[in-house]
Amino acid sequence: MIWNPAILAQLAWTGLSNASFTCLFAISLALVLKVNRVWNFAQAGMMVVSYGCMLAIARPLGLPTALGFGLIATIGFSLALERYGFRPLRRRGSSSLTFFIFTLVVSQFCTYVAELIFGTEPTTLIDDVVTPISMIGDVAVSGWDLRAVGVTTALALMLAGFLRLTRWGQRLIAVADSPDLAELYGTSRDTAYAVGMTLAAILTTIGMLLLGTKAATVPASALQEFLVQALLATILAGVGNIFAAAVAAVVVGVGQSFAVLFMASKWTPLLVYALMAVAIVLFPAGVNVRAVLRIPSLAWARR
Amino acid sequence: MSAVLQITALCKSFGGLIVADNITLRLHPGQIVGLIGPNGAGKTSLFNLVTGAVRPDSGRIELDGTRIDGMTMAERARMGIARTWQHARSFRSLTVLDNLLLGVRDYPGDSLFGSLLRRRAGIAQEREAEARAMALLERVRLAHKAHALAAELSYGQQKLMGMARALMGDGACLLLDEPMAAVEGRTYAIMRDVIQEEAQRGQAVCLVEHNVSFVRDLCSRGVFMAAGRVLADGPVDELMRVKELNALYFGAAA
Amino acid sequence: MPVQYLITLATLAALSGLLAISLNLVLGYGGLLSVAHPMFYGIGAYTSAILAMHAGVPLPVAAVAAALVCALASAPLAVCSLRVSGDYFVIVSMGFQLGVLQIINNIDLTGATGGLSNIPALFDGPSRGALSLGILLLAVAAVMVLIQSIIHGPFGRALTAMRNDEDALAMLGRDPMRMKMSIFALSSAIAGFAGALYAHIFQYLSPTQFGLETSTALLTMVVVGGTATIWGPLLGALVITVVPQAIQFLQLPVSVSAPLQGIIFSLLVLLFLFLRPQGLMGGSRGGGGLDAWSGRRLIAARPGMNPAA
Numbered sequence: 106m107i108w109n110p111a112i113l114a115q116l117a118w119t120g121l122s123n124a125s126f127t128c129l130f131a132i133s134l135a136l137v138l139k140v141n142r143v144w145n146f147a148q149a150g151m152m153v154v155s156y157g158c159m160l161a162i163a164r165p166l167g168l169p170t171a172l173g174f175g176l177i178a179t180i181g182f183s184l185a186l187e188r189y190g191f192r193p194l195r196r197r198g199s200s201s202l203t204f205f206i207f208t209l210v211v212s213q214f215c216t217y218v219a220e221l222i223f224g225t226e227p228t229t230l231i232d233d234v235v236t237p238i239s240m241i242g243d244v245a246v247s248g249w250d251l252r253a254v255g256v257t258t259a260l261a262l263m264l265a266g267f268l269r270l271t272r273w274g275q276r277l278i279a280v281a282d283s284p285d286l287a288e289l290y291g292t293s294r295d296t297a298y299a300v301g302m303t304l305a306a307i308l309t310t311i312g313m314l315l316l317g318t319k320a321a322t323v324p325a326s327a328l329q330e331f332l333v334q335a336l337l338a339t340i341l342a343g344v345g346n347i348f349a350a351a352v353a354a355v356v357v358g359v360g361q362s363f364a365v366l367f368m369a370s371k372w373t374p375l376l377v378y379a380l381m382a383v384a385i386v387l388f389p390a391g392v393n394v395r396a397v398l399r400i401p402s403l404a405w406a407r408r
Numbered sequence: 409m410s411a412v413l414q415i416t417a418l419c420k421s422f423g424g425l426i427v428a429d430n431i432t433l434r435l436h437p438g439q440i441v442g443l444i445g446p447n448g449a450g451k452t453s454l455f456n457l458v459t460g461a462v463r464p465d466s467g468r469i470e471l472d473g474t475r476i477d478g479m480t481m482a483e484r485a486r487m488g489i490a491r492t493w494q495h496a497r498s499f500r501s502l503t504v505l506d507n508l509l510l511g512v513r514d515y516p517g518d519s520l521f522g523s524l525l526r527r528r529a530g531i532a533q534e535r536e537a538e539a540r541a542m543a544l545l546e547r548v549r550l551a552h553k554a555h556a557l558a559a560e561l562s563y564g565q566q567k568l569m570g571m572a573r574a575l576m577g578d579g580a581c582l583l584l585d586e587p588m589a590a591v592e593g594r595t596y597a598i599m600r601d602v603i604q605e606e607a608q609r610g611q612a613v614c615l616v617e618h619n620v621s622f623v624r625d626l627c628s629r630g631v632f633m634a635a636g637r638v639l640a641d642g643p644v645d646e647l648m649r650v651k652e653l654n655a656l657y658f659g660a661a662a
Numbered sequence: 663m664p665v666q667y668l669i670t671l672a673t674l675a676a677l678s679g680l681l682a683i684s685l686n687l688v689l690g691y692g693g694l695l696s697v698a699h700p701m702f703y704g705i706g707a708y709t710s711a712i713l714a715m716h717a718g719v720p721l722p723v724a725a726v727a728a729a730l731v732c733a734l735a736s737a738p739l740a741v742c743s744l745r746v747s748g749d750y751f752v753i754v755s756m757g758f759q760l761g762v763l764q765i766i767n768n769i770d771l772t773g774a775t776g777g778l779s780n781i782p783a784l785f786d787g788p789s790r791g792a793l794s795l796g797i798l799l800l801a802v803a804a805v806m807v808l809i810q811s812i813i814h815g816p817f818g819r820a821l822t823a824m825r826n827d828e829d830a831l832a833m834l835g836r837d838p839m840r841m842k843m844s845i846f847a848l849s850s851a852i853a854g855f856a857g858a859l860y861a862h863i864f865q866y867l868s869p870t871q872f873g874l875e876t877s878t879a880l881l882t883m884v885v886v887g888g889t890a891t892i893w894g895p896l897l898g899a900l901v902i903t904v905v906p907q908a909i910q911f912l913q914l915p916v917s918v919s920a921p922l923q924g925i926i927f928s929l930l931v932l933l934f935l936f937l938r939p940q941g942l943m944g945g946s947r948g949g950g951g952l953d954a955w956s957g958r959r960l961i962a963a964r965p966g967m968n969p970a971a
Binding site for chain 3: 459461480481482483485486490491493497498499500501502506507509510511513519520521522523524527530534573576577
Binding site for chain 3: 144193194197199201202203204205206207209210211213214216217218220221224225328329333336340371372374375378379381382385386387
C-alpha cells in the first residue's frame, strides 16, 4: 500500500514544494560563498531579521508592506554585515575560526533578540495558513505549493539571467573568480561583495516569506534547521556551484519527504546531519556527477 | 650495483594533465643524480609521488626491495626517504634546534602517551639528539643560530636548515628540490659540500636543479624529463651535447 | 544564600574551565577547528549518569568509563580531520554534534527532550556544594599540569610544527594523523570527565545544554582567553561564565533574563573579536589568539585546481 503511485507522487510534490524556501536559502548561502568567499552562518541572523521585521508589520499593515520593510531591513543588515564584519576581518587576514565564530555569534545574537521581543512560541506571518487545495490527478496541490514553486523558479531564473546577461552579474562572477584581476579591470571588489550580500538578502527574505505563510516557526530554527539544510545543499553541490546548490536542495527535500516511508519523521534530521558529514568527508569538492562518470573512461583510454 | 630506490612504470595524471608517464628509474647508493628538464616536466611531481604526497595511478616504488607505494608519507620517511623543498618549509614558530630535533626517528616524544609515560628515556634520548643536531648545524655553519626562531633566518639559512633537518633522520635516499635556487656565495659552497659528503657516505641523492653548471659539477648522472616522461638517462655531459634535449630545455624554459 | 550562589557560580566556572582547557588542546594547539566539544561533554554526562542510575556503577568508575567512552567516540571525528580541514571540518563537526543531539533528544534511555533527573549525587549533606567544588578544582589543577607538561615537552614541539606545516612534519616521519587522534582522544576524555562531574553535581541533564550555544560559548572562552596559551582558556571561562551572571541581580523573569544573558554574551564575543583578537593572554610573539593559524583563511578551495607542479 505504501508503494501506491498516488502516495509516491504526493510525497514527491510535497517534498518539492517544501524544498522551495530551502532552495532559496541554499542559493543565497552558495552565492555568498562564491562571491564573498565566506561560509555565511550569519545567514540565520539574516533570516531572523527578515522574519522578525515582517512579523512585526504583517498583521497591522498587511503582507506586501511587511515584505517591503523586510527587504529593506534585511538588505541593510546584510550590507552592514559585509561592511563592518567581513571586510575588517578579511583585511586582517583572519582565520576560518574567526569567521565561523563571528557569523555564528551574529546569528545567535539575532536569535536572542528575537526571542526577547517575540518569545519562543511558534509563530506564522498570517493568521490563516490554509490555502485552497485542488486535485491534479491523485495529487493534492495547495495554492501555497503553486505559489512557492512558482516564486522560487522565477527567482532562480532571474538570478541566472542577472549573472549571465547583465554587466553587474558578470562583474560579480569576475570578482568571485579572482578579486585581484577583477579589480585590475576596474571592478571594485567591495561593490561586488555588497551586491552579493544584497542578492542574498533578497532571496533570504522571500524564502522567509514563503516559510512564514506556510508553517509556524521559532527564531531558533533558522540556525538549527534551515541553515543546516542550506549548508548540506551547498556542500553537496560543491563550492562555487550556485545553481547546483538549488538542485541539491530540491533533491534533499524530496529525499527527506520520501524518507518518511522508511523511518519515523523524528529521525529525518539525523539523516540530513549524517549526509552532511559524509558528503563533506567523501566529496569535499562537491558531488560532481560528470567527473565521477568521466574518470573511468580516461583510465581506459590510457591503457 | 643494487638500487636503493627503484621506480617501475609509474603513472599519474590529474584529469588531462599527465605528470608521470610510465617512469622507470633506479637510484644507487653514493650516486648523485640530477633531474633536469623544462618547467612542468614532472620533476617535482616525481618527488611528490616517491614521498607519498601524491598517490600514483599505477606502477611501483621500492626502497631497498620493500614496496612503499602504498605507505603514508610518514611511513616512507621512517623507511629512509628524506626530502627538501624549493622553499625551505621551516617550522617558523620553532627554534632552529627544535626544527632539527623533529627529524629524529623513533623518538618517545613522537606520541602523546609516549611523551607522558616515558619521560626519563625521552630526556636521555633528547640529549643525544641535541648533540647530533648541533653537529649537523656545525656542518651547515648554523650552530650560532641554534636558538633563533626559524622565521628569523635568511632565505639561504633556511635552506641550509632544511637540508640539516632532512639529514637528521639518517635516511638512505635524499631527494633535493632545487637546493641551489636563490642560493649563492658561501651558502652555495656549504650546500655543495654537504651534498657531496652525503653521497660519499653512501646515500642515494637525487636533485632537481635548473642551474646547469651546478648539475655538471656535482652530478655523475643526469635524467632528462619532459611532459612526465624520462627522455634520456646518462652522464650529464653527454646529455648536454644532445641537440634535441637542449632545444627542448631552453626552448620550453624560455 | 549568597555563599551557596557563589559556590554554584564557581562550580560552573570550573566546569567551563575544564572544557575550555581541553578544547584549547584540539583547537589551539592542534589547529583543528572542531565545534563538537559540547557533544563529548554531553556523551560523558549521559554515560556516567546512565551507568550510575541503571547499572549501579560506583560514581568514580562511571566517571572514568565516561571519559573512556568519549575518547573512543572522538575517533570518527578525528579520522574525518584527515580528509578535511579548516572550515570544512567545522561543518563536519557541527554535523556530528547536531546528529548526536538528535539521538539524545529522541531515545528513551536519555530521557529524550525531558532529560534525566535524580542522578546519583557526588556528595550528600550540607557541605556537598563545597566538596564538589573542591573535587572540580583538583581536576582543573591536574589537567593544567598535564597540559603544561605536554606542551612544554617534545610532543608539544611536534604539535607546533604540525600547525606550521603538516606535510613537512610528515616528511620527517611523524604521523600527523596519529597526533591528531591522540590529542582528540585526550581532549574528549577530559570533556567527558567534566560532563560526568556535571551530571553528578547538578543531578539533572537536558539535551539543550549541549547544543550550538554551548559550542560558541566554549569557543568564545578559548578565544577571549587566548588560543594556544596555557592560562588563557581558564581565564576566558571565568570571564564568560561570570559576566553574563550580572544580569541575575536584576531579578528579571526567565523569559527576559535568558535571552538577555545570551545577548550580553554574544556582544562580549563580538567586542573581543574586533577589539582584541589575540585574546587576554595572547602575546604578539609566540602566536596565540584567534589568528594562530597562519594563512588558513575562510577562502573556498577551488575545485578543479591542479596540484601538479
